[in-house]
Amino acid sequence: MLDILVSPFMLRAFLAAAVTGLSAPAVGTYLVQRRLSLMGDGIGHICVTGVALGLLTGTSPTITAILVAAAGAFLIEVIRSTGKASGDVALALLFYGGIAGGLVLVSFAGNGAFALQGYLFGSITTISVTDVWAAVAMAAAVVLLALALLPQLFAVANDEDYARTAGLPVRAYNVLIAVLAAVTITVAMRTVGLLLVSALMVIPVATAQQFARGFRVTMLGAMVAGAVAALVGVTTSAFVDVPPGATIVLVSLVGFALTAPVGAVVQRRRRRRVPFAVEEQPDHLTVDEPHGHEHGPGCGHEAVEHGDHIDYIHGGHRHAVHGGHYDEH
Amino acid sequence: MTDHPEVLAVTDVAVAINGRPILRDVDLTVRQGEVVAVLGANGSGKSTLVKTVLGLRQPARGEVRLFGTPLADFRAWSRLGYVPQRSPVGQGVPSSVWEVVASGRVSHRRPLLPMGRTDRSAIAEALAAVGMTDRARQPVGTLSGGQQQRVLVARTLASEPDLLVLDEPNAGVDLFSQDAIAATLAARSRAGATVVVVLHELGPFEAMIQRTVVVREGRIAFDGAPDRVGALLADHGHHHLPASHGGLVPEVQAPLEGQA
Known part of the structure; x- marks a missing residue:
């Protein structure tokens, strides 16, 4: 019964889940801080067009997805930073344009529509060796940059105007966060799927920030929470016939729900002690x-x-x- | 003080936001070691003036120079210290007081390199200067408004700037924190720093202010010693300009119509 856990395809699934669980909350912490929690969702929508392009042209959907997502992330950042009042609406146009464009494109690709399912909802157990190593490499790059550039990225996410007067290239760092988010989403589309990827960027952060008193601790705690949820989710789906991607997200939510009462007490204590x-x-x-x-x-x-x-x-x-x-x- | 090097020079600056002229004909030179208060009613343009000086807004006309360098070529950002009026630091993901103050060091640090001993001691000194050392590990969101403002001052002090620009450090801040901030700035000023502070009323800053600039309807309406403002304005803690001073002439067209 436990043999299934050490079979090659499960080991690949564990590895892919672990790196997704670590990298998604690392970038997610910056997005939550900038109150762009749903940006992951938006880039995920845009990725659909990328995957469809890959399926249509017969190239690797991972590569086309990463290119389209990065371009979309860059565009979102430009629209956002020009500060147009309609920025919110412009983002919505981009998101739904992405998903609709993808669905139309993929309809030209014959049985591509079926293949798209694997990217929308994740297909962690059918992931190939090459895909796993690509995911590990991309996730490692994301985590390394998110941690190594923490002082700069934190300053920008924390207070953009101040960061600008400290001489930081604010737009470049914002684009970097957006591109890191795009790469993370491409990694995560094989594990939790494009429609659920944003959950893994936000929920572990929400879990960790109930207890943490600092930004870095929140980020590290969220990475642990994300990785645990991903591994528990994959293990569960090995024994019960449930889709792994959705299970990972549900486990993550259960983790939040279980810690919420304790978190509420901690938060209440903190609020009571706010000076008059x-x-x-x-x-x-x-x-x-x-x-x-x-x-x-x-x-x-x-x-x-x-x-x-x-x-x-x-x-x-x-x-x-x-x-x-x-x-x- | 006229022989001291100029730290901040604003020459014939005009600023328009969405085609609406906010600042016009603004000339202002601040020299090293001066402590200048910028006063004015809400909406007079004093915050816009500060943002323009810091490069956060582009002037439609005129030039801003920091330490003798035009803003476009200015790179010595660590010499400049900005304390915003409101900051989102207490929102979103919890950030500790230490982390926020430490972010003041980014103007000195190189990306990817770890924090050095100089950085740590500057952060510790800045925390001590505003009396927040024992709260270093606390999340900023759990502090009172006055304490948060002191954290923002400490963040700027951590970068050890030569020019401090503060936007309404008294707004929504308790008297105890106002005094603490004023005392900290006075100490920085004695150490040779230049201070430009936007204020709604002088309050505890009164003793240290050497020069007052009054902004009214986007123009500089007064520039001189603070005691002369006192004579010029009604004296009950708020500042009112006489109705005859400055003012808009209805038939004059806004000079920046159509410019961004």
Whole structure:
């Protein structure tokens, strides 16, 4: 029964799934930070035209997909950075143009329509040795660049105007992120498929950012979450007759759902501790009620910062130590 | 101070946004070591002026020079430190205070090379200068507005700039943080840095300001010592220009119609 897991086609599937699971969230973290979560989806749509071109001309759909996706990603970035008010609509035109164009093109390719299925929904178990190594190489390049250029890419994704005044070639870095996304999508189209690839770029990031306090930690956590989901998904589909691509995405979602309650607690704690804004000089309002104990570190009441002092949350009130008594803040 | 080298020079600059003239006939020279406040009402064009100086907006006419170099040829970006009014740093994926301040070092760092000791000590110093050292690992999104503004100031300090340009560092910021920011800038100024700060009202910055520039309806309406502004304007913390000063003449056509 377990023999199936070490059969050559399963090993290829594991390898392809692992590199997809690692590379998609790495790029996805930058996209989420730039609030372009759905860009992966858009490039995936454009990829359909690329795959169709490959099927129609008899060349490798991977190569045509990567070229078309990169061109599409570049175009998206140009439309976005020219800051036209209709940029959002222009992107939609590009996306649906991509998928419709692909479907029409592939209809000329005889049985190509059937082959397209494998790219739309993924076909990880029929992946060839060459395809696996190509996927490994491309994913490695994506992960290496995403990590090695983290200071620059973070600065650009974090605050574009500031990055420009720091002398960074902002547009070049934005195009780089878009092209990295295009390459990742081409890698992922054989594993989870073009229609679901965006999920693997976004969901692991959503899972990781519930707990992480920093950007780099979020990215690394998302890569772990993505790889685990991909491997669990492929393993599941080996034993149950379910499509691997969709299973990977579902496992990823289950991971998010399982961690969400814990994440909600962490988030709530963080929000409670956000310092109170300091208004004008607070009125001096002494608390009348008697205090059975003294507020202090670890007294059991939430201590929240308020300007230069601490307020203790006490039955819905904010009590601040003032000499020998408490003030209402 | 007129013999000090010019740090910032704006010559006959006009800026139009979507064909609407925002700035006109703007001339401004700031010399090394000066502390200049740019004042003006909302929509007067003071933020646009700052963005143009930083190269974030292209002037339709005129020239901007930084440290004597025309903006188009300017490459010494690490000498320039910008503190934006609002920044998206607290949104999206959580970023720690340290990470945001560390991103101020990108103007010094070469891509693909790891961070050096100089980088780390500059980041530590910048965090200490705004009193945020003990929050270095906290996500920026969980800070108060004033603390976030201090982080943005620290990010710029980390790049050790010679010219600091701040866009309304007091907007939505508590008094404690306003004082902290003003004190930090005063220290940078004593160390020889040039400071240009856009303000709605002087507040805690009043003591350090040496020169005031008032922008009104896209033109420079006043440029001189701050005490003279006080006499010029009504004195209740806000600044009002006399109705006779400047102003638009209805029959005059906008000079930049049709230019982007």
